[in-house]
Amino acid sequence: MPTGPDSFPATGVNSLASYGVRAAARIIDTLIIAGPVLLAATVVLAERGTADQGFPRWSAAVWFALAVTYDTVLVAWKGQTVGMLAVGIKVARIDNGRRPSWAHAGIRIALPAMAAALPFDYAIVVYSGIFTTAAWNPMRRGWHDKAAGTVVVATR
Numbered sequence: 001m002p003t004g005p006d007s008f009p010a011t012g013v014n015s016l017a018s019y020g021v022r023a024a025a026r027i028i029d030t031l032i033i034a035g036p037v038l039l040a041a042t043v044v045l046a047e048r049g050t051a052d053q054g055f056p057r058w059s060a061a062v063w064f065a066l067a068v069t070y071d072t073v074l075v076a077w078k079g080q081t082v083g084m085l086a087v088g089i090k091v092a093r094i095d096n097g098r099r100p101s102w103a104h105a106g107i108r109i110a111l112p113a114m115a116a117a118l119p120f121d122y123a124i125v126v127y128s129g130i131f132t133t134a135a136w137n138p139m140r141r142g143w144h145d146k147a148a149g150t151v152v153v154a155t156r
Contacts, residue, residue, distance in 0.1 A: 002094060002139075002151070004138065004139065005138050005139055005140075008153065011154075012154065012156075013153075013154060013155060013156060014097075014153045014154065015153060015154045016139065016140045016151065016152070016153060016154075017089040017140060017152040017153055017154055018140070019134055019135040019140060021087050021088070021089055021154075022089065022131070022134060022140070022152055023131070024083070024086075024087050025081065025083035025084045025086065025087045025089060026083060026131055027083070028082065028083030028086055028087070029070070029071070029081045029082065029083035029084075032070070032082060032083070033063060033066050033067050033070055034063060036066075037059050037062050037063045037066065038059070040059070040062075041058075041059040060117070060123065064113050064114075064117075067109060067113045068106065068109050068110060068113050071105065071108070071109035071113075072102065072105045072106045072109055073105075075091050075099075075100055075105035075108065075109070076099070076100060076101060076102045076104075076105035076106075078090075078099070079091055079092065079099040079100070080155070084152075088154055088155045088156040089152050089153065089154055089155060090152070090153060090155050091105070091108070091150050091151075091152055092150065092151055092152075092153055093149060093150060093151075094141075094145075094149050094150060094151045095149060100148065100149075100150055104148045104149060104150060105148070107144075107147050107148040108144050108145065108147070108148035108150055109144070111130060111143060111144045111147050112126075112127050112130040112131060112144055113127075115127035115130070130142060130143050130144055131144070134152075139151060140152065
């Protein structure tokens with residue numbers, strides 16, 4: 001089991017993914033998930049004539065379900081989401097370097113996705129904040145990585 005950042009190559013395949021690259025992947029994935037949910041909520045609000053009342057609570061529940069499903073399925077199946085594929089990173093188990101199991105992948109996204117239970121303004125801050133914890137960790141592991149026993153590494 002890796003004991004620190006020196007356990008990984010400095011650059012190239014299997015080097016620790018930088019926070020900036022991880023953030024770019026998360027932005028891509030968030031747009032893939034949140035875009036359709038926000039569009040649907042906007043259409044519903046416009047049809048009801050209640051666009052000034054904010055997004056309905058159901059939109060957070062739909063986003064939560066989509067986020068957990070999207071991330072869990074792709075990380076357990078391929079080790080990476082579409083955003084991760086686009087920027088050249090993947091998720092690996094910290095203990096053996098293999099692709100995360102379904103349980104590990106589910107735990108990894110469940111922590112940040114729970115932010116959907118909060119009011120929208122707070123949800124964005126908490127969701128982003130959980131991923132931001134990777135920026136201050138020497139292994140570049142956020143709280144969600146620690147909970148799931150994962151690390152994010154470069155694929156190229």
